[in-house]
Amino acid sequence: MKREIKLGKLPFYWRMTDKPNSPVNPVPDFVDFSFEFNEDYQLIIQKRNDQTWGYLETIYKEDYNVGYLQEGHDLAISYGGDFLEFIEQSIDKLNPSTKRISEVGAGGCYILGKLKEKGFDVAAIDPSPIAIQAGAELGIEVIEDFYPTSNEMPKTDMIIHYDVLEHVLEPSAFIKEHAKDLNTGGLIAFAVPDCTRYIDSGDMSMILHEHLNYFDQESLRNVVESAGFEVLSIRPADFGGVLYCVAKVSETKDWTAKKGTSKFEKFDKNLHTLKNKVVDLINLGLQENNTLGCYIPLRAMPYLAIADIGSNNNIRFFDDNAGIYNQYFDGFEIKVENFQDVVDEPVTHMVIMSAAFGQKIKNKIIDKIGKDKMVIYCLDDFII
Numbered sequence: 317m318k319r320e321i322k323l324g325k326l327p328f329y330w331r332m333t334d335k336p337n338s339p340v341n342p343v344p345d346f347v348d349f350s351f352e353f354n355e356d357y358q359l360i361i362q363k364r365n366d367q368t369w370g371y372l373e374t375i376y377k378e379d380y381n382v383g384y385l386q387e388g389h390d391l392a393i394s395y396g397g398d399f400l401e402f403i404e405q406s407i408d409k410l411n412p413s414t415k416r417i418s419e420v421g422a423g424g425c426y427i428l429g430k431l432k433e434k435g436f437d438v439a440a441i442d443p444s445p446i447a448i449q450a451g452a453e454l455g456i457e458v459i460e461d462f463y464p465t466s467n468e469m470p471k472t473d474m475i476i477h478y479d480v481l482e483h484v485l486e487p488s489a490f491i492k493e494h495a496k497d498l499n500t501g502g503l504i505a506f507a508v509p510d511c512t513r514y515i516d517s518g519d520m521s522m523i524l525h526e527h528l529n530y531f532d533q534e535s536l537r538n539v540v541e542s543a544g545f546e547v548l549s550i551r552p553a554d555f556g557g558v559l560y561c562v563a564k565v566s567e568t569k570d571w572t573a574k575k576g577t578s579k580f581e582k583f584d585k586n587l588h589t590l591k592n593k594v595v596d597l598i599n600l601g602l603q604e605n606n607t608l609g610c611y612i613p614l615r616a617m618p619y620l621a622i623a624d625i626g627s628n629n630n631i632r633f634f635d636d637n638a639g640i641y642n643q644y645f646d647g648f649e650i651k652v653e654n655f656q657d658v659v660d661e662p663v664t665h666m667v668i669m670s671a672a673f674g675q676k677i678k679n680k681i682i683d684k685i686g687k688d689k690m691v692i693y694c695l696d697d698f699i700i
Contacts, residue, residue, distance in 0.1 A: 319353060319577075320351065321350060322350045323349050323350060323520065323523075323622070324622070325346040325348055325349075326346060326349045326523060326525070326621045326622075327617040327618070327621055327645065327646070327647050328345060328346060328347040328371065328525045328646070328647075329617065329645060329646070330375045331375075331378075331646070332640050332644065332645065332652075333644050334644075335644065336644045336648075336649045337644075337646065342378065343371040343375060345647030347367075347368055347525055348367075348368075349362065349363075352364075353577060353579075354535075355573075355577060356538070356542070356574060357488070357542065357573075357574065358534050358574050359487075359535035359539065360511070360535070360579075360580065360583060362525070362528045362530075364528070368525055372525070372526060375526075376443060376462075377443060378444075378445075395555045396426055396427060396430070398553055398554050398555040398556070399507060399560075400427060400431070403431070403476060403505050406474075406503060406548075406549075406562045407474065407503075411473065411501055411502065411503050413501075414473040414502075415436065415437055416437040416438070416439070416470070416472045416474075417431055417436050417438050417439075417472065417473065417475075418439045418440065418441070418472040418475050418476070418497070419438070419439075419440045419476050419477060420441055420475060420477040421441075421479075421480040422442045422447050422450075422451070422456075422458065423442065423444070423450075424446055425454050425456050427476065428440055428454070429456065432456065439459070440457070440458045441458070441462075441463050441465055442459075442460070443462050447460075463490070463493070464490075464493040471497060473498070473499050473501075474502060474504070474505060475494050475498065475502070475504045475506075476505050476506060478506065478507045479508065479558070481506060482509055482526075482530070482531065483527065483529075484528065485528060488539050491504070491539065491543035491545060495545070502565075503563070503564055504545065504562070504564075505562045507553065507556075507558040507560050508558060509527065509530075509559075510532070510552055510553075510557050514530070515583055516586075517586055518583055518584070518585065518586025518587035518588070518589065520590075520591060520619070521618060521619070521669055531559060532559075533550050533559060536550055536561060537550055538571075541566070542571045545564065546564055546567070547561065548563055548564060549561065557672065590699060591619065593698040595622055595623045597665070597698075598623040598667070599623060600665065601631075601663075601665035605664075606664045607630045607632065607663040608632070608663060608667070609631075609633075609658065609666040610666075610667055611634045611666060611667070611677055612668065612669040612670045613650075614635075614645070614669075616667065632657075633648075633650050633651070633653065634652070634666075636654065638654070655680065655681075658681060658684075658685075659684045659685060662685055662689055664690065664691065665692075667692075667693050667694075667695070668693070668694045668695065674694035674695055674696055675694055678694055
């Protein structure tokens with residue numbers, strides 16, 4: 317019975333740069349990656365190893381914030397606003413007396429800043445220089461440490477985090493720690509990337525070395541309940557590919573570990589089928605006289621690494637995120653262009669790596685340049 321899926325060295329993404337490898341990357345551009353399966357939680361995870369964890373600890377202390385919940389980011393208002401609405405709805409419905417809210421992994425303190433404006437007493441715990449600086453500017457207390465902390469942390473009515481649990485070595489133990497930091501009747505409310513579609517289809521575009529855990533609703537519920545909490549709600553967000561969860565300390569604590577590996581076996585089979593299809597397309601797009609475009613290049617990176625494109629000059633990256641325009645991913649000397657660049661200088665083949673917006677992007681390209689000027693594939697075209 318297969319317990320590990322080895323994928324070799326894949327891009328270690330954590331930042332964007334104005335010039336290739338400048339400043340010099342403090343960690344390798346490519347690092348080994350393997351999937352494993354936690355049967356108890358029915359959770360697909362990245363295989364734990366000390367080397368990767370050491371690299372992660374290095375970048376978490378760097379003065380860089382790749383997240384989008386920060387002032388000035390194109391997605392902060394829509395994604396952050398939706399999360400704020402989820403928090404407020406949870407408070408109104410489940411614990412209206414909430415006064416103090418603490419955030420784990422606050423990044424630029426965007427969410428806490430908005431909650432402070434609404435009258436809540438807020439605090440954060442985060443080891444990054446970005447969080448310390450943002451907290452000082454906004455008048456928010458920030459404990460400079462990883463969670464759980466050995467420093468004194470006042471009890472709170474709600475603990476929140478956004479895109480944090482997927483980074484944690486032991487997610488159940490991490491959630492279990494929340495119980496001692498909550499006041500009676502307190503809540504936890506958080507978001508994690510929704511990997512449901514990726515797991516069902518075997519799509520490895522979800523891979524990031526920073527993400528140690530790949531959740532769907534089943535595995536998220538198992539982790540939270542195993543930590544001694546009662547799940548009050550799990551649902552997909554209205555904006556962004558995340559799952560929202562709100563929970564309280566359970567009075568029964570009667571969770572039972574799950575059994576069976578059929579979920580992982582199906583994922584393994586679908587992953588190799590989809591991988592071969594996408595790599596074949598990449599190779600087609602890079603044949604003589606062709607140029608290949610990758611729309612949403614971050615999602616294409618695992619496939620590009622396996623296709624071993626090397627320093628091929630016939631590949632271009634495109635993205636609608638203005639924040640990464642003309643910037644570079646470590647390991648690829650290919651600048652990120654935008655939609656207007658596609659129109660001005662089309663490629664012969666384009667693969668669009670967005671499940672949510674792929675067809676929309678494809679139609680937008682066809683509307684501008686015509687349907688016969690470019691061979692366009694969306695990721696969903698390959699999914700079984």
